[in-house]
Amino acid sequence: MLLVIIFFLAILLCLVKPKYGVAMIFIFWVFYSNAYQTNLFVFDKYLDTPYSIIGYSGFTFIDKQGLRFLIGLLFLSVLLRGITTELKELWLLRIIGVIVFISVISIPVNKINWAEGLSSLSIFLMNLLFLFSVLNIEFSEKYITNLLLISFSFLIFNSFLQIYQFFFFANGDVDLTMGLLSSTLQTPIISYIISFLFLGKLLNAKLDKYILGAIFIAVVQLISSYLRGLIGFALILLLAFKRFLFSGYKIAILSTLTLVIIGGISAYIFTDVVIDYTIFSAFLNTENITNAGPIRVWTQYAEDIQDTPLNLIIGYGPSSYGSLNTSDQLGFGKSKLGALLDISSEMSGRDFFGKALSTAGNILWEFGIISLILFLYVYYSLYKHVSFIYKEAKQDLIRSYAFSVKYLIIFIVFLFFVAIAGTTDEFFTWGPVFVVYSFINSNAVVE
Helix, strand or coil: CHHHHHHHHHHHHHHHCHHHHHHHHHHHHHHHHHHCHHHHHHHHHCCCCCCCCCCCCCCHHHHHHHHHHHHHHHHHHHHHHCCCCCCCCHHHHHHHHHHHHHHHHHHHHCCCCHHHHHHHHHHHHHHHHHHHHHHCCCCCHHHHHHHHHHHHHHHHHHHHHHHHHHHHCCCCCHHHCCCCCCCCCHHHHHHHHHHHHHHHHHHHCCCCHHHHHHHHHHHHHHHCCCHHHHHHHHHHHHHHCCCCCCCCHHHHHHHHHHHHHHHHHHHHHCHHHHHCHHHHHHHHCHHHHHHCHHHHHHHHHHHHCCCCCHHHHHCCCCCCCCCCCCECCCCCECCCCHHHCECCCCCCCCHHHHECCCHHHHHHHHHCHHHHHHHHHHHHHHHHHHHHHHHHECCHHHHHHHHHHHHHHHHHHHHHHHCCCCCHHHHHHHHHHHHHHHHHHHHCCEC
């Protein structure tokens, strides 16, 4: 019942006050994520859920299509308001139009079921529709500050729940350390995103309780099993703070101590990985490298596309690869090209290497190379513009946020190539980043 109330409240706010509708969409998805724990524990792990306190709504539409519907409604609300006010970033609307045109052609050509095809298309378009929506909404500094502080406080609380789960519930299974959210994909991703938005304050070489809290949130995510997210986060930390990591003895000491803690915890949790160092020898074999999941996506596509060159342009059709939009009775996703998902190689026991699922690969297979190029162009445009803001903006707060968003875009694109594969889980990845980008885009004063 609570999920139903939040859903309809989100509908009302999206229509009447889109700015607050954005916040309510985040709230809806957090509550829904908590309800979704039932699938992981009851049907996958055969356990009772430790922290699932929000039940499903009982309405199939809300439980399966709720988030997509709310984002679509937000988009339409903003679009209709544009009749009386000037819409911004129309280039993005044109990109959305081209992708829809290609997809509508692809569905009948590839004999895709229309319901499944449009469902997959709606998942793909969610981030672009949300981005266009928030770019046409004015966010105040107070709004952004409150949104991030509420998210920060939630993640601090959730981190303590994760610690408790790790020591007193998980029994060595790190997949059971997600706190209140539904998986060890969502939990670390949103934690890395929010913590990095606060770590941007290190630009001023000053430590405060929020930076320390952000470090705590990020370190706790080591207990989750989402290694791809951890690798990506470590990558952007090194890229972002290479100039600032050791500026000042306090930060130098804290950085060194943090690295030692991270290394120690990682070695303790991922003992099997540390001991089984022979995994690295697998990279000496070229065949093993080409069979690694994130790479096999592209090599398999290159092989298959030679027989069907038309699919290079329009893809194999929405829902044909790994969008996971079609589900069985328990809510677990299926794919018509499922044979590609599990790869047999010396590294197949490692999830990072054995699963050929990725967002970028999903777009290429389902929607074709033009849609993939347009999708990546959107992120390139955001990166290029936010880099300019970071370099030229006069306000410290704007520069701090621009710094964070710049490197979080790199983080998101990295994950698009190695993980996720077109599910609504991705809302946790790009949602907060887009809102902060919208704020700095409309409030930056550049020289």
